[in-house]
Amino acid sequence: MKKIIKRVGNKELQYVKEVLATNFRTSAGCNMIGRFEEAFAKKFGAKFAVAHVNGTCTLHSALYAAGVKPGDEVIVPPLTMASTTMAVLQQDAIPIFADVIEDTFVINPASIEKLITPRTKAIITVALYGLAPDLDAIMKIARKHNLLVIEDNAQCFLGKYKNQLVGNIGDFASFSFQNSKHMSSGEGGVVLTDRREFAEKLRKFSVLGYAAVSAKKGKIAKNDIQNPNYDRHVSLGYNYRMPELCAAVALGQLEHLEELVQRRIDAANLFLKPMKGISWLKPQQTPAGCRNSYWSLAVRLVHPRIKWADFRKKFMEFGGDGIYAAWKLTYLEPMFQRLDFSGKEIVINKLYQGQLQEYKRGLCPVAEKVQPQILAFKTNYWDWRKALKQAEILKKTIKFYDQR
Numbered sequence: 001m002k003k004i005i006k007r008v009g010n011k012e013l014q015y016v017k018e019v020l021a022t023n024f025r026t027s028a029g030c031n032m033i034g035r036f037e038e039a040f041a042k043k044f045g046a047k048f049a050v051a052h053v054n055g056t057c058t059l060h061s062a063l064y065a066a067g068v069k070p071g072d073e074v075i076v077p078p079l080t081m082a083s084t085t086m087a088v089l090q091q092d093a094i095p096i097f098a099d100v101i102e103d104t105f106v107i108n109p110a111s112i113e114k115l116i117t118p119r120t121k122a123i124i125t126v127a128l129y130g131l132a133p134d135l136d137a138i139m140k141i142a143r144k145h146n147l148l149v150i151e152d153n154a155q156c157f158l159g160k161y162k163n164q165l166v167g168n169i170g171d172f173a174s175f176s177f178q179n180s181k182h183m184s185s186g187e188g189g190v191v192l193t194d195r196r197e198f199a200e201k202l203r204k205f206s207v208l209g210y211a212a213v214s215a216k217k218g219k220i221a222k223n224d225i226q227n228p229n230y231d232r233h234v235s236l237g238y239n240y241r242m243p244e245l246c247a248a249v250a251l252g253q254l255e256h257l258e259e260l261v262q263r264r265i266d267a268a269n270l271f272l273k274p275m276k277g278i279s280w281l282k283p284q285q286t287p288a289g290c291r292n293s294y295w296s297l298a299v300r301l302v303h304p305r306i307k308w309a310d311f312r313k314k315f316m317e318f319g320g321d322g323i324y325a326a327w328k329l330t331y332l333e334p335m336f337q338r339l340d341f342s343g344k345e346i347v348i349n350k351l352y353q354g355q356l357q358e359y360k361r362g363l364c365p366v367a368e369k370v371q372p373q374i375l376a377f378k379t380n381y382w383d384w385r386k387a388l389k390q391a392e393i394l395k396k397t398i399k400f401y402d403q404r
């Protein structure tokens, strides 16, 4: 029997206490953000980490640092949480939706390449449900067309692509520490990059354009501002800084990230067992050499008669914990259908001389087929007995339907 994991352990508490003991005095010397950034960068083999307050503003900062200007195009997948696309709009840029691959649900490099125009500046890839897309192919396309790649790894921690840790393959990698993620600080996020000039831009953009902050320095010291003539703000920035308390929790989480991730992988593998040989359940495929970190276990229900809602209802009737649906494709969300970008549509309309994609059914046929089929199972079972119980319930549900 696997042990019960404490999702939030003693280290988190210890580091939080260290922050509180400073009374939040700038001069008290607490630099939890710096400690966290150094540890996170080291873990993923990156040169720079810039902590943020969530995993949406990380993408916004990364787009800015990548040189994406208002009116530029950025290629994104539509099958993902909408933040991936919202960040593009926040930068007054144009999201261009590329289709996904049916078996893996992640962005299709062939679809990306077809969409590149002279206005394309960047690609945001998403490691959906914990599985990275074909990053080698995407990097090759990006280099050929002089584009930068931002990995959105909000759902992928310690995943592998061709036996390489996911998080330092693109030009930037963004992570989220929102509650549901592999590691969490309640809210939070970080961007990794290997290039100092990008890290400088990430920092300035995320810390109000302060002159005193830099690639490895997120904290403004008292001495920095003790001069009435001091020029504080060298560029427009946002206040996207991670709070010290969040950094304390994130540092603690990072120190036992392996067990947090492994538990999700173990739970996914446990739930995959009763699905083996069931032709109407098609789990997200993990290509050879890749490691899916299973933020959730996503499975396509392709039975001609069993309805998504009925399967979920039966599973819950038997005591199942509930099953999540995949997000609506971003371009089918009301904000796209109504073109309500909170006023940004005016800026975009003025700047963008090209033909916008038509945000209609048919834009990304594979994603449109896959999205309504996805059953996403929870994998965060810290108490293994609960996972075993859920696996039994799943087996019973499958048997119930397989006999008809």
Ligand SMILES: Cc1ncc(COP(=O)(O)O)c(C=O)c1O
Pocket: 054, 055, 056, 057, 080, 081, 083, 084, 126, 152, 154, 155, 176, 177, 178, 187, 188, 189
């Ligand atoms: C793929 C993806 N990108 C971005 C985000 C945004 O992260 P946050 O909630 O920290 O802003 C999330 C999740 O919340 C996500 O799943």
